[in-house]
Amino acid sequence: APLVGNLIGEDHVNYVLMYNMLTGIRIGVSRCGAKIKRPLTPEDFMARHKFSFDIVGNELTPSAKYDFKFKDYAPWVFRYLREDIFHLDPADYLLSLTAKYILSELGSPGKSGSFFYFSRDYRFIIKTIRHSEHKFLLSILERYYEHVKANPHTLLSRFYGLHRVKLPRGRKIHFVIMNNLFPAHKDVHETYDLKGSTVGREYPEEKAAKNPRAVLKDLNWINRGNMLELGPEKRALLTEQLRRDEEFLKSIQVMDYSLLVGIHNMQRGNRENVRKNTLKVFSPDLPEPRRSKASQAGSKSPEAIAMRRAMRSSDPKRLGKHTVRLPEEDTGDRQEFVFYQDEGGLRATDDNNEPMNVIYYLGVIDILTPYTFVKKLEHCWKGMSADRHKISPVPPVEYGNRFFAFMKAVMRGGEGGEKFKEHVKRE
Ligand code: ATP
Ligand code: CA
Ligand code: CA
Helix, strand or coil, X not given: CCCCCEECCCCCCCHHHHHHHHHHHHXXXXXXXXXXXXXXXXXXXXXXXXXXXXXXXXXXXXXXXXXXXXXXXXXXXXXXXXXXXXXXXXXXXXXXXXXXXXXXXXXCCCCCCCCEEECCCCCEEEEEECHHHHHHHHHHHHHHHXXXXXXXXXXXXXXXXXXXXXXXXXXXXXXXXXXXXXXXXXXXXXXXXXXXCCCCCCCCHHHHHHCCXXXXXXXXXXXXXXXXXXXXXXXXXXXXXXXXHHHHHHHCCECCCEEEEEEXXXXXXXCCCHHHHHCCCCCCCCCCCCCCHHHHCCCCCHHHHHHHHHHHCCCHHHHCCCCCCCCCCCCHHHHHCHHHCECCEEEEECCCCCEEEEEEEXXXXXXXXEHHHHHHXXXXXXXXXXXXXXXXXCCHHHHHHHHHHHHHHCECCCCCHHHHHHHHHHC
């Protein structure tokens, strides 16, 4: 459900980091966005732009509250991903991430130690990632770009940016910006993180009863007798897209990813009024870009002018359609995509393709773990047998096949349901 996590105020331990991330994004993204669009070149996939922030400011970077360095990776590629492939409005993107409304932090929900932050309107997630994941994403960026370009309805995580913040004492924090699969305007009544494995894949049901926001796993799904209710049409579309995404994941040799499933029951509706909470959000007071000579002499394209105006403005009224509020319904980017077009998700249908009162929010997440990396981890754990079961490293092709078999089996009427049950019995 929306607005989980803690809002980050100035006294929060990660306030400075958050401030630096947002300031860097704001300057990096707007700088690239203000340029006239040109075709991508192979060099764009290798490009890195560095920014140095300090309390004084200079021609390139406005003054900031803290000293830090910011690195923007492949900015043109991510601009194309955002604008041409994932249909984000550039001004919306910047405002969501950097308007004067603070992020909320989900802390570290996984075992990996990553932190998750939501944009103030809940549309975007910033996830801190390991250096190895960062390097890996750069190494597959061109293939990822080609895949999502050829598959606009992909279920894979949508990466909108890859950045690094370096703090004065040298600590480097890598992070990606991606889509929040869950909607701002709908309660998610049940959440599942499904991998197609049963080993250690159960969230205790006693705890789940007390915590409706718990992320449940494969065995909870199976034991509760859940099924994705999708009529023949949607089932065929989803199966085909998952098959293609799966082929891609096998080709880049990753594993440990999962299908995230959020279930909204339309009869239960919404318990909380999300918007009421949102406007109480604390203001972090991001720096106003200084009207330096450089920026005055910048591009005069209408696009750039509008962007700069939007960037400078912190007053919702001055932002025209970009007012600071949560969307009541998903218009905009999600409408473009088959699996996200029903109120930001995929509405259940019956055997005759007639709508049912459930909306699913689906996506394949955590796709940056190459097999070699997991093998190394496993190696470290040798002798710590208690931890061994937490991960069941199988090679990417086997992982992918098992994952895809399970995903077909979780759809009512999907292929392979019986076969999968046998497989589960054997495991
Ligand atoms: P681990 O490697 O231990 O699995 P991680 O830190 O890599 O953990 P993820 O698996 O990416 O984390 O995500 C952890 C949880 O955060 C997910 O189970 C889900 O509840 C939530 N989450 C992650 N990505 C998204 C997303 N794009 N939209 C909504 N929720 C998400
Ligand atoms: Ca995971
Ligand atoms: Ca992970």
